Every structure is written in C-alpha cells, then in structure tokens.
Amino acid sequence: MGKSQVKGTVTSLSSMFPAEEVQKAAKMVEDKLSDKQNEMNQLKEFIANNTSLINLVQKLPDELHHDIMVPFGKAAFFPGRLIHTNEFLVLLGESYYTERTAKQTVEILKRRGKSLESKVNTLKAVMQDLKAEASFFDSTASEAAEGLVEIREYEEDNSTERASQSGSLELETPSVAEADNKMGASEDDEYARIMSRLEELEKEELAAEDNEENLEDEDEDANAVESDGNEDELIKAAEGDGDEDEWTKAAFHRKKDECYSYLDHGQRYSESQSRKQLQQFNGKEPIEEMSNKYKHQDLTNQFASTGLTEEPVTKGNYEGEISHGRIIQQDTKSLSPSINASAPFEKKSVQASKSEFDSSKAFTGSIVEHTQNLDKSSVGTNMTSLQSSGSQPSKPVSRFKMQRK
C-alpha cells in the first residue's frame, strides 16, 4: 500500500452534524411538508367546488325559471326567481366579465379545473421530495446518535487540501455525510454504473427534447463538439484520480437548505457547463434568482448520494415535469441524472438555454468562472461563441424568434 500517498481521516458523524441541528433540520422539513399539505387541501377543495359548479351550470338551463331565495347582502334574502337561465356572467379576472351560455361556461370551468389539477400534481411532487428529505434527516439523526463514524481516504495531496477545505464548510444537511460514507466505499463501482446511467438518461433526454431540437440545431452542433470534448476530459480525469472524490465532497458540503429540489442542480463532471447555463439564464428575469443560487452554491450535487436511493423519485419528478416548460424541464433533467450523465444533459440544456437567452437578448456579458483546469478550454470556447453571437444581436435573434414562432 502506498502509504505516502494515502491519507485518511476518521471523524464521527455526530461531531460533524450535531444531533440537535439534524433534528432542527428535520423539523424544518416537516413544517414545510405540512404547509404544502395545507396548500394541497385547499387546492383539492377548489377542484371539488369547480366540479360541483360544472354540474350546476349544466342543470340550470333545463328550466326556464328557477324559484330561489335571492340574497340581499350577507344577512337577508328575498324570495325570487332565476331568469335567463342560459346566460352566465363569468369573471375572467382583473374585473373582466363575459356573458356566456351554459356550454361555454362549462368549457371555461373545465379548463380551470385542468390548471388546478396540474398545480396539485406539482405540489404532490414537491411533497414527495420533502418526504424523502425528511426520511434522510431522520435516518442520519439516528445514525449520528449511534455514533457512526466517517472514514475518508485520499489518494493525492491536492485532494486532501480540498477535502479539508470542504470539510470545514459544515452545513446542516446530514445527507451529505451519509453520501460521503457511501461514496468513499464504492467509487470504482460507481464509475461503471455512471457510464451505463449516462447512456440511459441520454436516451430519455433525446425523447423529451424532440420538440425543441429544431430550434437548436445550429447550437447543438457547436455545443456538441465542445461538450463532448469536455465530457471526455472530465471522465478521464475522474477515473484517473480521486478528484471525483473531492468534487463530490466539495459539492456536498456547499449545499444549502433551500435549494434541495428543483433549484439545486449540481453535476460533478460539468460544473462549468452548468455555469454557462446559469449565465445564459441570467438573461431571463424570473430565472435570475435561480441562477444566483446556482452560482453561490457552486452547483452542489446533494443528490449524488440521495440520488442513489432517490432515483425513482427524481425520475418520477422528471417525467412528471416534462410538461411544465422548458426551464423547469432543464432543471429536473439535470436533477434526475444527479451524479450521472451530466454532460449530455448539460449539452441539451445549454443549447436550450442558449437559444432562449438569444431570443431574450439579455446576455450580461460577465461570466464568473472559478473552474478547475479541465474546464477552462471548454469555457473559453463557449465564451467566444457566446460573445460572437452577442456581437450580432439582430441576426441570431431574429432567426431564433422566427423558428420559435
């Protein structure tokens, strides 16, 4: 055994993540969960009201008049009749009303019901994630109480430094420590697994991205070249060293509470690519926040570990989310591969976001890169390509806009 090269540390879980903090974190997640549950109940109520209203609206035109008690304020009634039983005044929002017949009203209400149901589905997905996280916290809390010990071994001197650095950035999430344990044990196995997963997820990606590929043909080619090159580099690097090790740990440790789900989106292999994506995201206002979060958190991949056990969940999310719009699509896509298959996803998302950025025409021009050596080449090429496209705003924009419409 090359002792000179192998260094190791033994730390007990409970010292890294004190039991109280873990419990606090668990409680926070539980609170969030109950909030979501309340929202869910409310939404279900709305849906029930909507369906009963649909039934009512369908029945009313059966008669010319209906005898009713007409309310007069909140505390009084007049006996009266419903007349013009086929004419309904529907509120469209923003004080806009419209007069519709019973059939048309039913259609409006059905559309409302659909949007409510989609909200319910997203909420369900969010709740599932929360539940998974809560279970992780609980299990880690019990493990920490039992006195589980974390053993790290490094193969390079560089990596030791990094690991110790990342070790010092302690955060609440115990799932990270758990991941470390698992990761340390089975690195080699993972590489093989990762490659196979890569292929799997690539296929899924292609299937989902079919619609949008027309728009991004040009970009695809350009990016495909660089990202492929990048991917190879990264994989070589990862396989070569324990660099992957440090990356994971660094990534884990920098995770923050909030972005546990759709917003959190690290991939070990292609941090830089994701960053590019982020910068492109910067062009769009609603996504700005998310991109900031990405930058700050350095694309931690909390799901590297949780991904191992959570793949079905995130995959489910991913599938469920396909309908939800490109951006979210990209996020979940990047989520579900978690440890694996980062490059192909990044490729796609880079293309997608690139076209998006182009059409939104708001490239900030400031690329913040604190990447590793590996990524500098790809960063450079991407930067230049971005800048060149930025320098001719009119042409690319109009092309994309046309294609989009």
Next chain:
Amino acid sequence: MDSLRQEKVQKFEEFVDRRLKPDLVHAIAERDKIFDQQKIFSDLRKNIENLEKNSVTSLRTLVNLGSEVYMQAEVPDTQHIFVDVGLGFHVEFTWSEALKFISLRKEKLERQIEEYTRLIASIKAQIKLVCEGIRELLQIPEEKTVEGRVF
C-alpha cells in the same frame, strides 16, 4: 442569585409570550368579527332605506352561483324580506320591521364590542405589568444608581 433572577425573567417572558400574547390576538380577532357583522347590518339598513326611498317594488340582480359565475335573478315583490336573526333562523319582515330589527341588532353588537374592548385593554395591561417586572429584575443588577422618576 443571578441565575435565579435569570430564571424568573425567563418565566415571566414565557408567560407573556405563551399566554398573554395569544390571548390578545384572540380577543382582537373576535372583536374584528363583530365589527364585520356590524358593517353587514349597517349596509343592509342603507340598502333597505334606499329601496324605500325609491319605492322599488321589483328588483333584478345578479346571483353568484359560486366561483364568480353570475346569473340574472328577478325579485318580483320586495315588500317582504327575510332577515337572519341568528341560530339559523330567518324571519320574514316588512321594510319597517326590518329596520327596527336592524337597530336592535346594532345595539347588541355595540355592547359586545365594548366587552371585547375592555378585555383587550386588560390583557394589554397585564402584558405591560409583566414587562415592567422583567425590567425591574434586570435593571437592579445592571444599574447601581436608582432611576429617579421623571414627573
């Protein structure tokens, strides 16, 4: 001694936070509800007076079927109005009777509001008392000089 004081201070604070403040919030919520009721009845009164003024016999309104979907409704005879008198009962009134009832109702509501206002005031006073106690406990060890009262 200090620890004892600390404990007392903590107990007082806890008492304030856990019992007095929620009580206060509760009482204020109840009073607001009664304000709302009062408003409803005064609106009703204004409407009835309006009807009387314009001698309106029949009425056309839009009835909310739920989720802001409205339908036209006609009231052929507005002479008789059913007013909610509480406990799930609605009584058929003529206009003048309705107005009389509304004024009676208003008096009752005003009395309830007074009661709640008194309750709220007493809770606030208790909170202040406890805070003063805490302040005393904390200030005596901190400041050796006795604070002179400013008249």
